[in-house]
Amino acid sequence: MANEIPFPLYHKNARKNTIQRALDTTLLFLLISLLFYRLLSLKTHGFVWLLALLCESWFTFFWFLIVNAKWNPVDIKTYPQSLEPRFPELPAVDMFVTTADPVREPPIMTVNTVLSLLAVDYPADKLACYVSDDGCSALTFYSLVESSKFAKLWVRFCKKYKVQVRAPFRYFLEDPISTSAPNLEFKEEWEKIKAEYEHLCLKIKEASRKSAPCNLTHDFAVFANIETSNHPTIIKIIGENCEEDVPHLVYISREKRPKYPHHFKAGAMNVLSRVSGLMTNAPFTLNVDCDMFVNNPQVVRQALCQLVGRESERDMGFIQYPQCFYNATKDDPYGNQMVVLMEYMGRGLAGLQGPPYSGTGCFHRRKVIYGAWPGNAASINGNIPFFNSILFYSYYAHIHYTC
Numbered sequence: 597m598a599n600e601i602p603f604p605l606y607h608k609n610a611r612k613n614t615i616q617r618a619l620d621t622t623l624l625f626l627l628i629s630l631l632f633y634r635l636l637s638l639k640t641h642g643f644v645w646l647l648a649l650l651c652e653s654w655f656t657f658f659w660f661l662i663v664n665a666k667w668n669p670v671d672i673k674t675y676p677q678s679l680e681p682r683f684p685e686l687p688a689v690d691m692f693v694t695t696a697d698p699v700r701e702p703p704i705m706t707v708n709t710v711l712s713l714l715a716v717d718y719p720a721d722k723l724a725c726y727v728s729d730d731g732c733s734a735l736t737f738y739s740l741v742e743s744s745k746f747a748k749l750w751v752r753f754c755k756k757y758k759v760q761v762r763a764p765f766r767y768f769l770e771d772p773i774s775t776s777a778p779n780l781e782f783k784e785e786w787e788k789i790k791a792e793y794e795h796l797c798l799k800i801k802e803a804s805r806k807s808a809p810c811n812l813t814h815d816f817a818v819f820a821n822i823e824t825s826n827h828p829t830i831i832k833i834i835g836e837n838c839e840e841d842v843p844h845l846v847y848i849s850r851e852k853r854p855k856y857p858h859h860f861k862a863g864a865m866n867v868l869s870r871v872s873g874l875m876t877n878a879p880f881t882l883n884v885d886c887d888m889f890v891n892n893p894q895v896v897r898q899a900l901c902q903l904v905g906r907e908s909e910r911d912m913g914f915i916q917y918p919q920c921f922y923n924a925t926k927d928d929p930y931g932n933q934m935v936v937l938m939e940y941m942g943r944g945l946a947g948l949q950g951p952p953y954s955g956t957g958c959f960h961r962r963k964v965i966y967g968a969w970p971g972n973a974a975s976i977n978g979n980i981p982f983f984n985s986i987l988f989y990s991y992y993a994h995i996h997y998t999c
């Protein structure tokens with residue numbers, strides 16, 4: 597299917613796994629033989645034998661399902677360079693970050709997640725980053741406001757020098773000046789940007805020591821005397837993409853009331869979809885937990901290669917990226933990298949219908965989240981979905997003009 601179009605955006609190539617298949621077939625034969633042996637000599641051994649038969653049958657069934665999932669592993673090769681020739685007007689993408697607690701999830705971590713997203717290799721006017729703060733924390737808001745100033749320098753630096761990992765805390769762990777012989781201009785800019793990042797970290801650290809990060813006036817006034825589990829919605833537009841080459845940045849702390857369940861991350865994702873649907877309404881969304889970051893600046897283009905490179909948009913609702921973990925133990929003896937799940941199961945499932953949604957690092961087609969575009973809203977089974985809410989529209993308008 598991908599071969600028929602003038603510029604292929606991706607190829608799905610089957611991986612050779614003849615040896616693995618031969619091993620699995622042998623194992624299946626052995627397991628079935630064992631089950632037969634148990635069955636035939638059941639009468640002589642009684643209850644214990646029956647118990648063993650039940651356990652081994654369950655194991656065989658489960659093992660068979662897993663082998664099935666791994667049977668057809670594939671490699672997916674994308675061609676991001678072909679995206680613009682085919683779609684000169686690239687689609688917009690809304691990026692969601694969820695955070696819940698400024699103590700357990702320190703704001704500098706959220707800031708790094710947000711910075712890695714703002715700096716992805718994609719036209720900035722097509723991107724918007726929405727941060728949901730379930731902790732309703734003035735410190736988180738303050739950190740985002742400060743980081744948006746740093747973002748202007750950081751995004752320009754990353755794009756100019758084609759930085760691979762665009763979360764500053766990881767990037768500055770290595771010193772490219774001592775390991776290679778970079779040019780003088782790079783050296784100066786690298787040192788300047790590192791100093792700026794350290795200054796940002798210091799400001800956030802100092803703010804976290806105080807009871808309030810700054811004077812709770814102007815934009816911060818709303819956080820004065822706020823109860824984290826009992827407050828109205830707060831939406832703040834931190835950065836608007838006007839002249840700077842940095843995407844929009846929006847802070848959201850959804851309404852919380854003691855008697856109403858907030859449904860944790862799922863509730864936050866619902867609100868992010870609603871608010872972004874009214875503000876930028878991009879046809880694609882990406883969601884990332886605040887303790888993750890994007891480790892490849894091409895991530896949006898690569899996902900879109902598959903999402904827009906299909907004959908019918910119904911063929912694919914979402915793209916799930918695998919997760920990698922930093923600071924893992926050497927050789928990963930405890931399996932923290934989830935290699936079996938991500939590499940073997942993931943590739944196998946990609947050869948079937950694709951892996952399940954795993955909660956973070958996922959690009960969704962907005963349509964699959966709520967079934968239709970806001971313009972077609974009334975056509976869903978005669979029900980009026982959330983985005984027709986007059987109350988919400990007027991509330992949003994109020995927020996927009998007071999920000």
Ligand SMILES: O=c1ccn([C@@H]2O[C@H](COP(=O)(O)OP(=O)(O)O[C@H]3O[C@H](CO)[C@@H](O)[C@H](O)[C@H]3O)[C@@H](O)[C@H]2O)c(=O)[nH]1
Nearest residue numbers: 694695696697701730860861864884885886887954955956
């Ligand atoms: O009331 C809440 C609770 C959590 N979160 C956010 O949800 C995300 C995931 O929570 P976390 O405690 O980090 O869960 P983990 O177990 O680390 O994450 C795994 O499990 C989650 C729940 O299944 C998935 O959402 C994640 O994507 C998956 O990585 C984080 O960004 C939180 O800030 C909220 O926004 N509101």
Ligand SMILES: [Mn+2]
Nearest residue numbers: 885886887888
């Ligand atoms: Mn987590």
